[in-house]
Amino acid sequence: MKSKKIHNPYIGDPGYACFGCAPKDLNARGLGLTFSLDGKTLISDWTPQDSFQGAQGILHGGIQATLMDEIASWYVFVFCGTAGATKSLQVEYRSPALMKYAPFHLQAELKQNSGKTAEIMIRLMDCHSTICSEGLAVYALFSESLARGRFGFPGREAFFKRPEVSTKSQNTSNDPLVKKFQARRSVRSFSTKSVSLQDIRDCIAIAATAPSGANCQPWTFALVTSGELKRKIRKEAEHVESLFYERESTQDWREDLSDLRTDASKAFLEDAPCLIILFLQKFGRGRDGRKINHYYPGESLGMAAGFLISALHMKGYSTLPYTPAPMNFLMEILDRPDNERPYLILPVGYARDGWMPPVLEKKDLDKILVEYGDSH
Structure with a gap:
């Protein structure tokens, strides 16, 4: 099955510079993680920069834990349809994560979702499929209304498509000037x-x-x-x-x-x-x-x-x-x-x-235009 790339709807938010998922042009020192969907598994392939070493040539254990926490949070976004907060994260280190065996591969799968908490299993492997570390993240889940209102959660659908300006309108004009201004955001x-x-x-x-x-x-x-x-x-x-x-x-x-x-x-x-x-x-x-x-x-x-x-x-x-x-x-x-x-x-x-831009709709022409002509 071909994996499906997950869109990052937070790019462009004022002040967005997440250490885990912001692109490098927004946080040069961050991890810069991107994610894809593979069935019911969330995955990420990632290559570290040299400053993420612990012992020479080995990916720092704290960075490994951060990678797990980040993919778990995105699992909550994508599969649970809300935002949440980390309650606990348990990590077991299986084998040295050698930097020369990058890119590393992350997998996150759901273990249990009670509605109030989600338990997510994470695995970190090197390019030879050697398991470097495994983790279990427990996330407290917010209600979707709270996630949207207080924490800027854009809705699950925002992660699966690139938002576009709505073209729904009763105005069927093909005038290029109309089209030009309909594209203004x-x-x-x-x-x-x-x-x-x-x-x-x-x-x-x-x-x-x-x-x-x-x-x-x-x-x-x-x-x-x-x-x-x-x-x-x-x-x-x-x-x-x-x-x-x-x-x-x-x-x-x-x-x-x-x-x-x-x-x-x-x-x-x-x-x-x-x-x-x-x-x-x-x-x-x-x-x-x-x-x-x-x-x-x-x-x-x-x-x-x-x-x-x-x-x-x-x-x-x-x-x-x-x-x-x-x-x-x-x-x-x-x-x-x-x-x-x-x-x-x-x-x-x-x-x-x-x-x-966020997904917004303009009112249809028949909602804003009232015409008065001669009656015959």
Whole structure:
């Protein structure tokens, strides 16, 4: 039977850097395990780096135990359909795990599932099928609602397919522009790959063509590429978010956002090559310092933001509209005048390799469109 590769749905989650299963580009010192399904057995083939030795030429016993714990946790994800926590792990070392006999092969199978706990048997073998160690992991199983709401479990189905944007829609248009915008997604994990600043300036120029109340154009676009400023913005934003998660977020709110796999970590504020920060001008100033009224500034800037996101998408860039609350820290960091207030932070760049968006559906056209024509 051909084994089936298990997808890692956690790639792209904010702050994801698991020692056991994060790819090397997210944790260079980690194990970087990947998994496949072989019938009712979960398997992994793995080659260690030299730093995982104990005695010279022998895989460290602690690393062997960690390998077993990690594959057991993924067994819980894939076969039990939830997340859990290690209650105990017993390891028996059978034969020296010689580094020269890599890759090593891991197998995990279920011994017993009581509904509250799962007992999982694990075996580690070298490339000659010599058993190096065996283990028994006992996992406490969370309810699926708890696993999703508190621990970011994406659901068993996420491990078996690469999530795609839903194409279900009553809009059967084949217009390429419609297709282009149906493919737009917000990105929460950015590559550090650089962007063309001239492209970004051109997109801001497009945003500035948006309609505005009395043509007041009540907006300022701050383009931030400085690494130091991005670090300061991230630090303050994460402070604000931490307070919100600790004191203000409700259970309903956390459950509603569980599919987005978001938390207080906002690495995208540093990873994205640039941030565009939109400031709303509450009023303007004439050359003589005279106050100039601005009409419908929020609505006007909202339209400009839509123009900007669309222009960046057409240029091939990914974005993430982000609005921490409050975000008045931006006034001090960027030294903005008192007639402005922060409106939106927009990281711009490219999605990190391997990042996949959560599965989300857009409303069908017949749910959002009401047409009024002449009756005959």
